[in-house]
Amino acid sequence: MSLDAFGITHSYDDDPVLADVQLSLAAESSVAIMGSSGCGKTTLLSVLGLLLAPRAGTVAFDGRSSSTMDEPERARLRGERIGFVFQTAQLVGSLRAWENVVVPARFRAGKAAGAAARARDLLDGFGLSDYAEHFPHQLSLGQRRRIALARALLLDPALVIADEPTDDLDADNARFVADTLFARTQEGGSLIVATHDRVLAERADAILMLEDGHLDPVSDT
Amino acid sequence: MWSLIRQSIAMRKVQSASVLVGVVLGVASLFALFLLYQGVFSGIATSISRDGADLLVIPSDAESSVSDDDLLFTGAPVTMYFSSSVADQIAGIDGVERVTGQFYGQTLDASCCSSIGAVRLVGYDASIDWVIRPWATMDGGEIPSQLVEGEVIIGSNVKGFGVDDPKVLGNPVTVVAVLAPTGTDLDDCILMDIDQVRAISAATDGYGHYWEKYGDPTGLLSAVLVSVDDGDQDAVAAKIEALGGVHVIKSAEAVKEVQGQMRVVFQVMLGAGVLLAVASLAKLFARFFSMAWDRRRELALYRAVGASRRDISRLIAGEAAVLVGAGSAVGLVLGVGLYRLMLGLLTTQGGFPFIACAPLVVAGGAVIIIVIFAIAGALAVAAPLRQAGRIDPASALQQVDID
Numbered sequence: 001m002s003l004d005a006f007g008i009t010h011s012y013d014d015d016p017v018l019a020d021v022q023l024s025l026a027a028e029s030s031v032a033i034m035g036s037s038g039c040g041k042t043t044l045l046s047v048l049g050l051l052l053a054p055r056a057g058t059v060a061f062d063g064r065s066s067s068t069m070d071e072p073e074r075a076r077l078r079g080e081r082i083g084f085v086f087q088t089a090q091l092v093g094s095l096r097a098w099e100n101v102v103v104p105a106r107f108r109a110g111k112a113a114g115a116a117a118r119a120r121d122l123l124d125g126f127g128l129s130d131y132a133e134h135f136p137h138q139l140s141l142g143q144r145r146r147i148a149l150a151r152a153l154l155l156d157p158a159l160v161i162a163d164e165p166t167d168d169l170d171a172d173n174a175r176f177v178a179d180t181l182f183a184r185t186q187e188g189g190s191l192i193v194a195t196h197d198r199v200l201a202e203r204a205d206a207i208l209m210l211e212d213g214h215l216d217p218v219s220d221t
Numbered sequence: 222m223w224s225l226i227r228q229s230i231a232m233r234k235v236q237s238a239s240v241l242v243g244v245v246l247g248v249a250s251l252f253a254l255f256l257l258y259q260g261v262f263s264g265i266a267t268s269i270s271r272d273g274a275d276l277l278v279i280p281s282d283a284e285s286s287v288s289d290d291d292l293l294f295t296g297a298p299v300t301m302y303f304s305s306s307v308a309d310q311i312a313g314i315d316g317v318e319r320v321t322g323q324f325y326g327q328t329l330d331a332s333c334c335s336s337i338g339a340v341r342l343v344g345y346d347a348s349i350d351w352v353i354r355p356w357a358t359m360d361g362g363e364i365p366s367q368l369v370e371g372e373v374i375i376g377s378n379v380k381g382f383g384v385d386d387p388k389v390l391g392n393p394v395t396v397v398a399v400l401a402p403t404g405t406d407l408d409d410c411i412l413m414d415i416d417q418v419r420a421i422s423a424a425t426d427g428y429g430h431y432w433e434k435y436g437d438p439t440g441l442l443s444a445v446l447v448s449v450d451d452g453d454q455d456a457v458a459a460k461i462e463a464l465g466g467v468h469v470i471k472s473a474e475a476v477k478e479v480q481g482q483m484r485v486v487f488q489v490m491l492g493a494g495v496l497l498a499v500a501s502l503a504k505l506f507a508r509f510f511s512m513a514w515d516r517r518r519e520l521a522l523y524r525a526v527g528a529s530r531r532d533i534s535r536l537i538a539g540e541a542a543v544l545v546g547a548g549s550a551v552g553l554v555l556g557v558g559l560y561r562l563m564l565g566l567l568t569t570q571g572g573f574p575f576i577a578c579a580p581l582v583v584a585g586g587a588v589i590i591i592v593i594f595a596i597a598g599a600l601a602v603a604a605p606l607r608q609a610g611r612i613d614p615a616s617a618l619q620q621v622d623i624d
Contacts, residue, residue: 046615051525072529078614079527090522094232099224104526106225151526 001062001081001158001190002027008047008057009213010040017043018054019213027158030182030191032201034218035210041194042087042163044210048192049082049161050074061159079108083152085162085181089144091136091151097143098123098132101150111155122150126176142173149177153184160184162193166200178203222532225523226539240508241548243501248552248590250494253559254487255586256578260564261483264405264575265476274321274352274446275454277470278311278461279303300325302435303466305442310464316457318450321350322442326418327425329389329411340379342389343410344418352446353412357398365397368414374398376408389413390421402576486567501548502594505601509541513608524614533609537602545598549591 008021017040025031035041046052048059050066058067061081066074078084083104091100098119105115123132126146136144145165152160162181166174174197182203185191193204201207207218230237280303308322326342345353347368357374365372373394375382382396389411402408413421419438422428435441449457458469513520520533528536564575578586 043615049525052613052615072531075524075527075529075532078525084525086525090518092519092522094228095225099228103225103523106222107523107526107528107532 003048003159003190003192004060004063005048006058006060008044008054008059010043010047010052010054010056016213018047018215021057021210021213021215023048023208023215025159025190025192027190028185028188029206030185030193030204031206031208032204033192033194033208033210033215034196034198034201035194037196039210040213041210044215045161045163045192045194049084050078075107079104080111080155081158083155083157083160085149085152085160085165085177087163087167089136089141089148091144091147093136095135096132097128097134097136097139097147100136100147101154103151104154108155115154118154119150122153123147126150126180142169145169145173145177149180153180157189159190159192162191162195164195165193166195166197174200222535222539225536226543229536229540230543236508237544240501240504240544241551243504244545244548244594245501245552245555247498247501248549248594249555249559250497251590251593252553252556252586253563254490254494255590256556256560256583257490257563257567258487259578259582259586260575261487263578265480265483273355273472275449275472276447276458276461277472278307278445278447278467279443279470281466281468300431301443302431302438302441303443304436305440307464307467308442308445311445311447311461314457314460316450316453316460318448319349319351320448321346321352321446322415323444323446324415324418324422324438324441325443326413326422327428339409340376341406341410342418342421343407343412344415345412346415351448353400356400356403356407368397368412368417370414370417371395372397372414374400374412376400376410376412377402378408379411490563498593502597502601505541505545505598508544509537509601509605511605512537512540512602513605513612517608517612520609520612521614524612530610533612534606537605537609538599541598541602545594549594553587553590 003023003025005021005023008018008023009016010018021044023031033041033044043052047054047057050059058065060066061077066077069077091097092103095103098116101119101122102112102115105111120129120132123129126149128143128146128150131139131143131147136147139147149165152162160181165177165181169177178200181191181193185205191204193200195201208215209218280301282301302324305322308320311317312320322345324344326344329340329342347353348366353374368374371392371394373382373389373396375396375398377400381387382394387394387396400407400412416439419441423432423438432438447457447461454471454473458471461467461469520528520536523533523536524530
């Protein structure tokens, strides 16, 4: 899925965060967004993932502007074509590990049937088959993040948006998460990753730096 | 969606159980009160609407064994007798329009008769009766003005006479009419010609001491029912009392008294029921009012991974619907039990006419109560639904885990 952002501008109260941001992401490609803490990376990812409506500008998916979509259609697009990996695992405490993984399917008609089996497969692949019945508080940070990753990939999204996916993780877990995310681009998916980690960023097809609300290319890798 | 609703309810066990218990108690108390109220007041209304007797005259010694209300409303046919000449004396009093006598026979059960459960044998004179007639229905024609030997009229609760050859005390009988529900013990009586009941009673083992005391049953009555001309019932009652050896019960006064007593009882019970219902609704509000705020990160996550505002609304409304629905279902069942318990307790405190609600009325009451709680549930989730609509899915990306 290709993504194009035009003139994205956003502010909180009178504090500008994004100023006329442009971004293009071709299908089967990846981009890393870097920048200092508080520079607006999460806000930009929220706009690109249709979680936040910008003050100005628009985001288009496969050439179709999100401004022409109504709320249920944007929700459907988020659920079916975009996978989110949040800064923290964001697991629901009342749900078991596998139930957390299948949450996106709960809101998609016709997807729930095979979701449990798909979740088990993902957990197997992530080395978490023994923890499928555990609740989040019974899991380590690395295990929770891998479960969150499985949730993002459950419906095989065309685009994955990851916000600091390896932050706080030990080397092994960080490598696993990074490998999994970038493997998606080999399988036809697109990836936007916000990170402080230069090593992770350099695995992307392009690196962009967000500074003073502007997004500029750093280099092609 | 259903699994998320189930999980959410299960996770918040104490809160959910508290709401559930509240709804159960609220629904049960309102439903029980509804059934009781309908039964009592339709019983009273039915009693008033029928062309019954203005005065019930009984032997004065019967007062010690049974109350006026029991006699009048439960129709409790007790073993009490006085001379049938009393009826003639009463008929001769100025202001008396008409009189009819009844003779109370023995209690019958399955050991002697076709009846299932205990029923009372009552003799009456169909040719001059105007009290029983309005309660009787008969397929295909008029009720006979005279019951011949072997013909019986049965109360609405009398069972067991639908067989090919029904019997009373070994004698074959024919059911010529069935009484409509009266809400009194008349529903559990078998009515026969008065002379036939006297003859049966005279031959009944164990009743000899009554005949030794009161004389030959052919000349006895248990009660005289009196209709008074338009005028002063009190004056007529006083004249009857003056005959001596009799006690007069005034129907209108007794009905009014019972109506008043029941109104007070129901006001107290209704107050308690409404308080319970209000408490349960308050619990419902408390459970859901802050729900959207308390669970904003969880709901934001759902929004982020594809839930629309409508999905979130369905999730919240679904939780309320499950709690209110399950609570209502259990409450209705419990309400029937509570109704029976309260009816039993009320019955021990005195006689009153009671006609159990028809199935359609029961269903209607259940539907009304469910609708009340459904509306309350909808109001309780209105605030969280509004809040949920404003939840920012972007907050899912904030660096805080979900509780």
